[in-house]
Amino acid sequence: MVQKGPRPLVLCGPSGSGKSTLLKRLLKEFPDKFGFSVSHTTRNPRPGEKDGVHYHFTNKEDMTAAVAKGEFIETATFSGNMYGTSKRAVDDVRRTGKICVLDIEIEGVKQVKTTDLDPLLVFVMPPSIEELERRLRARNTECEEALRKRLDTAIREIEFGKQPGNFHIIIMNDNLDKAYTDLREFISKNTLDKDQALRGL
Numbered sequence: 001m002v003q004k005g006p007r008p009l010v011l012c013g014p015s016g017s018g019k020s021t022l023l024k025r026l027l028k029e030f031p032d033k034f035g036f037s038v039s040h041t042t043r044n045p046r047p048g049e050k051d052g053v054h055y056h057f058t059n060k061e062d063m064t065a066a067v068a069k070g071e072f073i074e075t076a077t078f079s080g081n082m083y084g085t086s087k088r089a090v091d092d093v094r095r096t097g098k099i100c101v102l103d104i105e106i107e108g109v110k111q112v113k114t115t116d117l118d119p120l121l122v123f124v125m126p127p128s129i130e131e132l133e134r135r136l137r138a139r140n141t142e143c144e145e146a147l148r149k150r151l152d153t154a155i156r157e158i159e160f161g162k163q164p165g166n167f168h169i170i171i172m173n174d175n176l177d178k179a180y181t182d183l184r185e186f187i188s189k190n191t192l193d194k195d196q197a198l199r200g201l
């Protein structure tokens with residue numbers, strides 16, 4: 001059972017839409033207000049990624065066993081790799097009194113909606129598929145095949161993101177400063193608990 005605490009924040013959107021960039025800015029500006037739920041993944045670390053910080057890096061066998069034991073809130077397979085949020089990862093953040101931020105896939109969002117987590121649901125929208133491709137190419141973290149898969153998936157994700165009722169807000173990440181301001185404003189307005197309100201926003 002996930003412990004009660006501040007309402008979590010879910011960031012979802014196609015690969016390359018800017019979730020990590022927005023999240024990094026939020027955590028940098030408000031280090032004492034937000035905490036990142038560290039996901040598990042079976043994919044290999046990218047250069048610079050640290051185990052336990054960016055992800056808990058694991059393998060399919062261990063992760064499948066932990067999922068079977070009911071240790072995960074949501075899991076998804078993406079580009080051939082498993083991803084998931086463990087109950088412990090969310091509890092670790094909630095125990096500190098911070099707002100727990102989850103960066104998850106659409107399948108994960110659907111699963112989270114069936115739990116009592118009750119998060120604020122944010123979809124980060126890229127300006128276009130063409131621009132998404134430009135950004136992913138410039139990031140230079142994927143091989144051609146992985147990039148193609150991400151772009152194909154992005155088309156379906158954008159459709160889901162646009163459907164009314166699937167998210168509380170769609171943040172258009174055309175201009176990064178504008179997208180960040182929109183995100184901050186949304187969180188500020190929707191943080192109902194006065195104690196966790198983002199004073200000074």
Ligand SMILES: Nc1ncnc2c1ncn2[C@@H]1O[C@H](COP(=O)(O)OP(=O)(O)OP(=O)(O)O)[C@@H](O)[C@H]1O
Pocket residue numbers: 013014015016017018019020021022135136138139173174175176177179
């Ligand atoms: N508004 C923007 N304008 C231009 N470039 C941007 C903008 N937002 C993000 N980027 C760049 O696009 C790339 C993808 O962004 P980011 O890594 O944050 O995406 P992501 O959604 O977290 O992707 P993934 O799900 O694969 O981790 C990065 O190189 C980032 O610097």
